[in-house]
Amino acid sequence: MSGNGNDNEYVLRMEKIDxxxxxxxxxxxxxxxxxxxxxxxxxxxxxxxxxxxxKILSGAYQPNSGEIYLNGNKVEITSPxxxxxxxxxxxxxxxNLVPMLSVAENMFLGRYPMKNGMVDWARMYxxxxxxxxxxxxxxxxxxxxxDFGVAQQQMVEISKSLGLNANIIVMDEPTAALTEREIExxxxxxxTLKAKGVSIIYISHRLEEVPIIGDRVTVLRDGELVGTREVxxxxxxxxxxxMIGRNLTEKFPKEHIERGEELLRVERLGRGKDVHDVxxxxxxxxxxxxxxxVGAGRTETARLLFGADEHDTGKIFLEGEEVQISKPSDxxxxxxxxxxxxxxxxxxxxxxxxxxxxxLASFEALFPNSPLLNLKxxxxxxxxxVKAMRVRTPSLDHRVEFLSGGNQQKTVVxxxxxxxxxxxIFDEPTRGIDVGAKVEVYQLMNELVKEGAGVIMISSxxxxxxxxxxxxxxxxxxxxxxxxxPEEATEEKILRLAMGGIGENGxx
Amino acid sequence: MAQSSLQVKEAELEAEARLRAARRRMWLDxxxxxxxxxxxxxxxxxxxxxxxxxxxxxxxxxxxxxxxLLASGMTFVILTGGIDLSVGxxxxxxxxxxxxxxxxxxxxxxWLASVLGIVLTAVIGAFMGFWIIGxxxxxxxxxxxxxxxxxxxxxxLSKITQKTxxxxxxVTLAGMLIIRGIGLWISEGQPRLAPKEFGWLGQESIGxxxxxxxxxxxVYIICYFILSRTKFGRSVYAVGGNKEVARLxxxxxxxxxxxxxxxxxxxxxxxxxxxxxxxxxxxVNVGNGDELNAIAAVIIGGTSFxxxxxxxxxxxxxxxxIAIILNILNLLGVPSYGQYIARxxxxxxxxxxxxxxxx
Numbered sequence: 001m002s003g004n005g006n007d008n009e010y011v012l013r014m015e016k017i018d019x020x021x022x023x024x025x026x027x028x029x030x031x032x033x034x035x036x037x038x039x040x041x042x043x044x045x046x047x048x049x050x051x052x053x054x055k056i057l058s059g060a061y062q063p064n065s066g067e068i069y070l071n072g073n074k075v076e077i078t079s080p081x082x083x084x085x086x087x088x089x090x091x092x093x094x095x096n097l098v099p100m101l102s103v104a105e106n107m108f109l110g111r112y113p114m115k116n117g118m119v120d121w122a123r124m125y126x127x128x129x130x131x132x133x134x135x136x137x138x139x140x141x142x143x144x145x146x147d148f149g150v151a152q153q154q155m156v157e158i159s160k161s162l163g164l165n166a167n168i169i170v171m172d173e174p175t176a177a178l179t180e181r182e183i184e185x186x187x188x189x190x191x192t193l194k195a196k197g198v199s200i201i202y203i204s205h206r207l208e209e210v211p212i213i214g215d216r217v218t219v220l221r222d223g224e225l226v227g228t229r230e231v232x233x234x235x236x237x238x239x240x241x242x243m244i245g246r247n248l249t250e251k252f253p254k255e256h257i258e259r260g261e262e263l264l265r266v267e268r269l270g271r272g273k274d275v276h277d278v279x280x281x282x283x284x285x286x287x288x289x290x291x292x293x294v295g296a297g298r299t300e301t302a303r304l305l306f307g308a309d310e311h312d313t314g315k316i317f318l319e320g321e322e323v324q325i326s327k328p329s330d331x332x333x334x335x336x337x338x339x340x341x342x343x344x345x346x347x348x349x350x351x352x353x354x355x356x357x358x359x360l361a362s363f364e365a366l367f368p369n370s371p372l373l374n375l376k377x378x379x380x381x382x383x384x385x386v387k388a389m390r391v392r393t394p395s396l397d398h399r400v401e402f403l404s405g406g407n408q409q410k411t412v413v414x415x416x417x418x419x420x421x422x423x424x425i426f427d428e429p430t431r432g433i434d435v436g437a438k439v440e441v442y443q444l445m446n447e448l449v450k451e452g453a454g455v456i457m458i459s460s461x462x463x464x465x466x467x468x469x470x471x472x473x474x475x476x477x478x479x480x481x482x483x484x485x486p487e488e489a490t491e492e493k494i495l496r497l498a499m500g501g502i503g504e505n506g507x508x
Numbered sequence: 509m510a511q512s513s514l515q516v517k518e519a520e521l522e523a524e525a526r527l528r529a530a531r532r533r534m535w536l537d538x539x540x541x542x543x544x545x546x547x548x549x550x551x552x553x554x555x556x557x558x559x560x561x562x563x564x565x566x567x568x569x570x571x572x573x574x575x576x577l578l579a580s581g582m583t584f585v586i587l588t589g590g591i592d593l594s595v596g597x598x599x600x601x602x603x604x605x606x607x608x609x610x611x612x613x614x615x616x617x618x619w620l621a622s623v624l625g626i627v628l629t630a631v632i633g634a635f636m637g638f639w640i641i642g643x644x645x646x647x648x649x650x651x652x653x654x655x656x657x658x659x660x661x662x663x664x665l666s667k668i669t670q671k672t673x674x675x676x677x678x679v680t681l682a683g684m685l686i687i688r689g690i691g692l693w694i695s696e697g698q699p700r701l702a703p704k705e706f707g708w709l710g711q712e713s714i715g716x717x718x719x720x721x722x723x724x725x726x727v728y729i730i731c732y733f734i735l736s737r738t739k740f741g742r743s744v745y746a747v748g749g750n751k752e753v754a755r756l757x758x759x760x761x762x763x764x765x766x767x768x769x770x771x772x773x774x775x776x777x778x779x780x781x782x783x784x785x786x787x788x789x790x791x792v793n794v795g796n797g798d799e800l801n802a803i804a805a806v807i808i809g810g811t812s813f814x815x816x817x818x819x820x821x822x823x824x825x826x827x828x829x830i831a832i833i834l835n836i837l838n839l840l841g842v843p844s845y846g847q848y849i850a851r852x853x854x855x856x857x858x859x860x861x862x863x864x865x866x867x
Contacts, residue, residue, distance in 0.1 A: 308756060329758035338756065346756055349749035351816045360746060361757040363739045371738050415757075 337416025406437025589815025607790025633773020
């Protein structure tokens with residue numbers, strides 16, 4: 001591709017980009033280019049290398065090898081500031097705004113317009129308003145950013161990029177936290193940007209957005225380029241095949257186990273506005289998938305079940321008997337384990353060893369009615385579960401902080417098995433762990449249900465939900481909007497329920 | 509989502525690098541404070557003649573014991589990520605109250621009076637713990653809501669009675685002032701003379717070893733046992749490491765915190781008794797600023813100021829380092845301003861070294 005003369009059309013070419021981290025070949029000779037005024041969608045699963053590619057483009061990472069051309073000129077982008085100067089802006093999912101500062105201050109952060117050694121507020125407000133108006137956004141630029149919703153904050157970020165004369169804007173999952181209407185607004189804004197000749201790299205997990213917004217699509221898988229296509233030439237199925245690369249059964253080693261008796265029953269569980277009227281059952285030997293969009297109340301429901309938050313309505317039954325769960329220790333005593341989405345913040349104590357993390361929730365199970373720990377017994381138990389979960393660690397005394405994401409996740413599973421959990425709630429069990437480790441986590445789930453446990457799996461990844469569940473519940477707006485058997489589930493059906501049944505009968 | 513896979517790689521990258529550092533660190537961690545202690549002792553022995561005489565060494569140990577006792581309780585508090593600024597005042601209060609009870613006109617049994625003083629500071633510590641975790645009274649709340657107050661007052665009161673946490677620094681700062689004030693009030697600023705037999709704890713020796721040194725060592729063994737072999741001890745590390753994880757693992761973090769501040773109060777009380785016994789009197793003006801020495805000992809001993817990491821033996825070494833440096837400065841005839849400067853430098857250098865090695 002190098003050396004061809006059509007540099008006018010291409011604002012960006014990245015050639016044979018290679019990046020290694022210890023133990024991970026994050027990017028393997030990846031090519032990527034971007035035309036003026038196009039929306040180029042970047043697709044790939046977690047760990048496919050999308051973020052690494054973007055970090056290299058923005059200057060946050062340096063590639064081990066490879067070349068970057070901007071408007072035909074070879075460049076080296078050594079820092080994010082460098083990248084900004086060259087006209088590359090990234091709008092991250094977690095927006096980089098200072099909540100307490102005003103919209104205008106955020107847009108001119110670090111480069112306030114000055115007059116006589118003082119900030120020229122009038123000019124700053126005026127210019128901020130002008131930039132926002134270019135995007136058809138009308139906000140009071142004097143108000144602090146925290147007063148605005150995610151969608152409006154996004155507009156502030158995009159306008160800020162324009163103020164920096166960005167001609168390449170990277171949007172990292174921009175619609176993840178937006179409502180339908182806000183997404184429409186965003187798409188309008190993207191069209192405005194295109195009309196100005198700005199090029200956009202658009203990262204998303206929502207395949208159905210690709211035909212609406214994209215011109216071309218590039219798929220990465222396991223750090224390698226799978227291909228770049230014109231959007232009009234590919235179907236959804238093509239894209240899925242490109243992303244996954246193998247068929248679903250290899251990826252999801254689902255084993256069907258005879259469903260046992262009822263283990264858990266929840267009746268009209270609710271708390272405030274987040275969760276209401278949630279009812280379902282979980283059987284022994286069953287993996288119950290819970291799908292839904294971000295903010296649908298899935299994690300909140302799990303927290304109620306586990307006592308992390310107290311429910312104000314509803315009943316919980318375990319093996320047919322009503323139980324009271326108002327704090328985590330209640331749930332742990334009853335044999336409920338909760339593998340939180342945020343392993344580091346909520347699942348593990350990073351400064352403690354693998355062994356001590358494994359037994360952390362099991363003091364009462366291992367040493368009932370005694371204030372003492374029997375260190376020898378504790379160690380044996382930790383050893384047993386760490387080995388059973390195949391946690392790869394140099395020793396039991398190794399700090400859990402130094403394990404890989406997959407092994408940390410397995411340590412969390414070990415922790416909840418050690419506490420004799422019969423009901424295991426996995427919240428986004430494979431988020432942020434690499435492909436091989438994912439399969440291992442699925443196999444662990446298989447083994448758990450074989451032993452008679454029940455698993456509740458909350459997941460935003462449709463293939464995972466469809467590939468591993470025995471039954472799928474879909475949540476929308478704090479309650480369950482439908483139940484589907486995996487045989488008849490499609491992404492479309494799940495999505496329709498997740499959006500509250502929009503489109504099914506034409507009403508919202 | 510894309511973000512998190514990136515974080516994983518960043519974390520793995522970091523983890524690799526730190527893995528190597530970790531092995532090195534495990535040794536250095538233990539060696540820095542102990543190594544520093546040994547180095548100081550060796551240098552002092554070579555350069556300063558009177559330092560290594562048995563009499564001086566025993567004197568150093570005796571002087572170290574009160575601070576070491578204060579620092580033992582402080583270790584628990586700092587391991588949870590907290591701090592207790594009130595221990596100096598508590599020490600003074602115990603002296604005033606217990607010695608007051610055992611002297612004229614009450615003439616209590618000195619040991620009974622001591623135990624009572626220690627129990628009192630334990631209760632004070634736990635009371636501060638309740639402020640730190642936040643008071644919660646559903647009964648009071650209900651009573652307010654059902655009462656016939658004006659609506660505005662009701663809403664203000666119900667806000668006030670909602671569970672509100674106050675940072676440990678603030679609670680114990682207030683405690684430091686209030687307890688000091690109560691001590692002054694009770695004693696009217698006058699020292700109380702203790703009966704002779706009370707002096708045993710602070711002044712006598714068993715063989716060549718002073719009683720307070722033995723007592724301190726026993727306390728450290730018990731603290732070690734608590735931290736390493738009990739559910740409570742492990743919970744202290746868990747709460748300091750990550751409160752949310754500890755809570756989601758079924759640990760009652762409120763109970764742990766109240767007990768930790770109670771234990772710190774108890775040990776401050778014990779330190780106060782040992783000090784009063786050594787001085788043969790209860791004085792309200794003792795212990796001013798001693799909380800800072802205790803904190804310094806904990807930090808020099810390698811316990812992380814943010815909690816979750818560290819241990820009791822490091823604190824013992826820290827307390828010894830402080831005592832030895834003060835002793836050396838005294839032997840060299842350094843005036844008190846120089847001693848302050850030296851102490852400040854020791855803390856700064858110790859934490860600097862510790863952090864740089866941990867990196």
